Amino acid sequence: MNGKLIILGCGAAGGSPLITNRWVDCDPGEPKNRRMRCSVAVVTDQSTLIVDTGPDFLQQFNREDLSVPEGVIYTHEHSDHVSGIDELRFLQRITKRKFNIYSNRKTIDNLACRYDYMFQDRDNGFYPAVCDAHELDYGSDYTIGDIAFTTYELDHTTLSSVGLRFGNLGYSVDFKRLDDAAIQTLKGVETWVADCAGYNNPDNPVHADLSEIYRVNEQIGAKEVILTHMPPTMDYQTLRSELPEGYKPAYDGMQLDIRWP
Numbered sequence: 001m002n003g004k005l006i007i008l009g010c011g012a013a014g015g016s017p018l019i020t021n022r023w024v025d026c027d028p029g030e031p032k033n034r035r036m037r038c039s040v041a042v043v044t045d046q047s048t049l050i051v052d053t054g055p056d057f058l059q060q061f062n063r064e065d066l067s068v069p070e071g072v073i074y075t076h077e078h079s080d081h082v083s084g085i086d087e088l089r090f091l092q093r094i095t096k097r098k099f100n101i102y103s104n105r106k107t108i109d110n111l112a113c114r115y116d117y118m119f120q121d122r123d124n125g126f127y128p129a130v131c132d133a134h135e136l137d138y139g140s141d142y143t144i145g146d147i148a149f150t151t152y153e154l155d156h157t158t159l160s161s162v163g164l165r166f167g168n169l170g171y172s173v174d175f176k177r178l179d180d181a182a183i184q185t186l187k188g189v190e191t192w193v194a195d196c197a198g199y200n201n202p203d204n205p206v207h208a209d210l211s212e213i214y215r216v217n218e219q220i221g222a223k224e225v226i227l228t229h230m231p232p233t234m235d236y237q238t239l240r241s242e243l244p245e246g247y248k249p250a251y252d253g254m255q256l257d258i259r260w261p
């Protein structure tokens with residue numbers, strides 16, 4: 001079976017340009033430097049699955065003209081990955097059913113606290129609950145619609161994020177380091193989409209830098225490594241000329257093939 005992963009956004013928490021049009025090291029003349037917050041859609045002939053709904057989710061969803069998704073996976077609780085959750089109410093009005101969301105237990109508990117109105121009926125049902133939460137375990141296989149994936153744990157220093165493998169493609173945001181179990185799960189992917197917000201700063205406390213991505217991919221062996229979650233210190237054309245063969249910066253709207261065995 002085939003599908004595709006669409007990069008809805010490849011920007012870091014502040015997007016690019018940052019508010020007040022600060023481009024930092026990015027060339028404002030390069031359209032691929034305009035980055036919304038980090039999110040992807042996985043699309044097959046039958047199904048659509050969203051990974052993270054940040055503050056740009058409405059614009060991203062409409063830009064790609066996506067179909068109503070079967071569900072949303074949340075990688076972790078940070079606002080740049082979740083704060084578009086309110087849009088799910090408008091999808092629920094189309095489907096007339098509760099919307100399935102998936103994540104680890106800590107993220108679900110955190111979302112249910114911060115966005116309690118999305119999880120509980122309010123005002124005698126005048127504002128019905130929107131989300132039906134499902135817990136994901138690490139190292140397990142799941143299928144949503146016809147989209148199969150395997151989970152693994154990502155170490156984001158202060159918490160753990162849900163890593164995903166879809167067939168021959170791995171998707172890993174946000175993380176500082178990968179443990180052996182994560183590397184074993186990703187081993188053999190052809191394409192690895194990886195958080196590289198640390199870029200050239202190995203001292204970034206919560207995000208991987210390039211040297212960590214190179215080190216880990218020696219074990220994973222992906223032919224194609226796509227960098228994402230990029231702050232505006234990472235200029236698209238500079239990366240294109242600096243990165244070794246097989247490594248590419250993502251851009252919003254980029255599409256990558258997925259093949260399931």
Ligand SMILES: [Zn+2]
Pocket residue numbers: 076078156174
């Ligand atoms: Zn994060």
